Structure formats: structure tokens, C-alpha cells
Amino acid sequence: MEASLKKSVKPRLMSLDALRGFDMFWILGGEALFAGLLAWTGWQGWKIAAAQMQHSQWHGFTFYDLIFPLFIFLSGVALGLSPKRLDKLPLTARLPVYRHAFKRLALLLFFGVLYNHGWGAGVPAALDEIRYASVLGRIAFAWFFAAMLVWHTSLKTQIGVAMVLLFGYAFIQLFVPVPGGSAGDLSMAGSINAYVDSLLLPGVSYQGRATDPEGILSTIPAVINALAGVFTGRFIANPHPKGEWAKVGILFLVGIAILGLGWLSNEVIPVNKDLWTSSFVLVTTGWSLIFLGLFYALVDVLRLHRFAFVFVVIGCNAIIIYLASSLVKWQFVSASLFGGLIDALPGSMQMFAATIGVLTVQWLLLYWMYKRGIFIKV
Numbered sequence: 582m583e584a585s586l587k588k589s590v591k592p593r594l595m596s597l598d599a600l601r602g603f604d605m606f607w608i609l610g611g612e613a614l615f616a617g618l619l620a621w622t623g624w625q626g627w628k629i630a631a632a633q634m635q636h637s638q639w640h641g642f643t644f645y646d647l648i649f650p651l652f653i654f655l656s657g658v659a660l661g662l663s664p665k666r667l668d669k670l671p672l673t674a675r676l677p678v679y680r681h682a683f684k685r686l687a688l689l690l691f692f693g694v695l696y697n698h699g700w701g702a703g704v705p706a707a708l709d710e711i712r713y714a715s716v717l718g719r720i721a722f723a724w725f726f727a728a729m730l731v732w733h734t735s736l737k738t739q740i741g742v743a744m745v746l747l748f749g750y751a752f753i754q755l756f757v758p759v760p761g762g763s764a765g766d767l768s769m770a771g772s773i774n775a776y777v778d779s780l781l782l783p784g785v786s787y788q789g790r791a792t793d794p795e796g797i798l799s800t801i802p803a804v805i806n807a808l809a810g811v812f813t814g815r816f817i818a819n820p821h822p823k824g825e826w827a828k829v830g831i832l833f834l835v836g837i838a839i840l841g842l843g844w845l846s847n848e849v850i851p852v853n854k855d856l857w858t859s860s861f862v863l864v865t866t867g868w869s870l871i872f873l874g875l876f877y878a879l880v881d882v883l884r885l886h887r888f889a890f891v892f893v894v895i896g897c898n899a900i901i902i903y904l905a906s907s908l909v910k911w912q913f914v915s916a917s918l919f920g921g922l923i924d925a926l927p928g929s930m931q932m933f934a935a936t937i938g939v940l941t942v943q944w945l946l947l948y949w950m951y952k953r954g955i956f957i958k959v
Contacts, residue, residue: 602894605652651869710784746805759776760776829882912939
């Protein structure tokens with residue numbers, strides 16, 4: 582991990598940081614806002630919003646299911662904004678980039694285990710009691726393989742790889758039989774994902790499930806989300822003859838089209854986050870394009886930077902605050918600062934106020950880092 586100064590050689594796409602921060606906002610505690618508003622106001626409309634802040638139990642889709650693939654998509658956008666081919670460079674010029682890529686991969690895998698609270702009982706570790714699969718691990722692998730493709734292949738090849746992965750993964754899930762089971766079984770215990778995890782995934786799975794939501798096989802299609810981000814980043818980086826609003830319109834139209842394809846394919850292979858089905862890839866890619874189009878329009882075209890600032894502060898240190906959300910008891914810190922004020926409020930308001938307190942503490946820390954140019958990058 583390294584800290585960089587606020588001043589950077591190449592300008593950042595502000596909407597990218599803002600959308601990354603918006604994405605992370607819900608993980609830091611924003612998902613509890615609607616439940617708090619429901620308790621405070623009693624308005625049943627908040628119940629619908631609160632339900633969107635929970636993952637789907639199996640097949641289906643909620644807003645909260647988008648948070649993870651959107652982050653992967655945005656990591657691809659960052660790659661696509663300045664794509665560079667390394668394969669024609671001498672090895673001495675490539676080695677520092679390769680070292681950084683492998684270091685990033687290793688660090689994110691380690692932080693993923695740390696986020697899962699490692700081996701629980703501390704060192705010495707029982708290696709078979711560690712959960713190795715993680716959100717950060719999937720982000721690491723998706724970014725790493727997308728980066729290798731960007732650095733060593735043409736755009737045409739990258740699109741071809743994305744298509745092969747999309748259709749090939751669907752074919753595996755629908756038509757490759759599982760020993761002792763049957764092809765096309767998309768249940769928790771009977772899927773080919775569960776079979777591959779039982780053979781190849783070391784340690785323990787999430788909550789002891791047969792299918793780990795960040796398992797081995799379902800990491801493959803996540804590369805498509807990253808590549809979709811790469812293609813989008815390349816598109817944004819290049820000037821459009823009809824101007825920036827044309828880019829916004831194209832992002833929306835393509836996003837809606839891919840979203841529609843995703844729900845059409847749901848009839849063949851259900852949208853499922855834990856299995857990361859090809860229809861799930863399409864639905865999340867469509868929504869990712871729509872959200873990026875919205876933020877690009879507001880932040881980089883209309884230049885509503887004040888609107889974006891709250892999220893930019895989060896997005897500039899997204900990985901470190903995500904890790905801290907598991908390792909730091911923010912509720913305790915918030916209660917230490919605001920507990921008396923929260924307790925003085927009517928009981929119906931306290932859940933909402935406590936959520937605001939947690940978010941405020943985290944944001945103020947990130948703002949302190951932002952003002953001092955401390956950006957932790959992996």
C-alpha cells in the first residue's frame with residue numbers, strides 16, 4: 582500500500598471517484614438509512630426502499646446486488662481511461678508494471694481474508710478454517726485479468742474474450758453435468774459452482790454454504806464486468822464529434838439495451854448474484870452504464886462538483902474505508918461522540934440518528950485524509 586499526494590500527473594475523472602464513493606456509501610452504513618426512516622416516520626414506502634438494501638436470497642435482483650459488480654466495473658473504467666500496451670516494450674520497462682499488478686493482487690487477496698476476520702482464533706492459524714474467498718479477492722482477480730488483457734491484446738481481442746466468457750459460462754452452468762447430479766441445476770447445493778468449490782476452494786465457504794458467493798467458478802464472469810468498464814473508459818476518454826452530451830446519451834441507451842438483454846436472458850438462465858450468472862452480468866453491466874452516465878452528466882458535463890464532493894471524498898479512499906468497515910467498530914466511536922444526543926431524541930428517531938452518526942464519523946476521517954492529500958492506493 583502506498584500514500585500519494587493530492588496532486589496527480591494525470592487528471593482524474595471526477596464522476597468516477599464520485600460514483601465509486603456513492604457505491605461505497607451504502608456499504609459504510611447507508612443501507613440502514615431507509616430502515617431508520619421507516620421507524621421514524623412509519624411511512625410504508627420506506628419499507629420498499631429498505632428491501633432494496635438487502636441481497637436477493639437466491640434468484641432475483643435488488644439494488645444492493647449491484648454494489649459489488651459496480652465496483653468491479655469502475656475498476657475497469659479506470660483501466661480503460663488510459664489503456665496502454667506493454668507487450669511491445671522491453672522486459673525491463675514492463676517489469677515494474679507487472680510487479681505492481683502482482684503486488685496489488687496479493688495485497689487485495691490478503692486484505693480480503695483480513696476483512697473476513699482471517700482465521701478467527703489468531704496465529705497460529707488453522708489453514709482449513711480460513712475463508713479465502715472474498716469480495717476484495719474477486720475484485721483483485723477481475724482487475725488483474727482485465728489488466729493483462731488490456732496490456733497485451735487488442736480491443737477486438739478483448740471484446741472477443743468477453744463474449745466467449747459470457748456465453749461459455751452460461752453453457753457450463755446450463756449444459757455441463759455435475760458428477761452425481763445433473764446439468765442445468767442452479768440450486769445452492771446442486772450447481773456446478775458448488776461442485777467446483779467443493780473440489781478446488783480451500784478453507785471454509787461463506788456461512789458454510791455449498792456455494793460460496795465469491796467462489797472459484799463465479800469469479801470468471803466477473804472479468805466481463807471489468808472488461809465492460811474498460812470498454813466504457815476507452816469510450817469516455819476519446820472525444821466524440823457531437824460532444825459530451827452525445828456520450829451521455831450513448832451510455833444511457835447502451836445501458837438500457839444491455840439491461841433489457843439481461844432480463845430477456847433471465848428466461849433462460851436466472852439472474853443470480855451468488856452464481857454470478859451471465860444474465861446477472863448483463864443486468865449489472867446495464868445498470869453500471871446507466872449510473873455512470875448519470876454521474877458523468879452531473880459531475881463532468883454539468884460540473885455540479887458540490888453535489889459530488891461528499892461522494893468524491895469517499896471514493897478517493899474506497900478500499901481502505903471498506904476494509905475499516907469490517908475491522909473498526911464505528912458504532913462504538915459514534916456512540917462515544919453522539920450517544921448522549923441520540924439518546925435524547927424520541928425513540929422512533931434513534932435508529933436513523935445512529936446511522937447518520939456512523940456515516941458522519943467515517944466521512945470526517947475520510948475528509949481529513951482528503952484535505953491532507955492522503956490517498957491510500959493498493
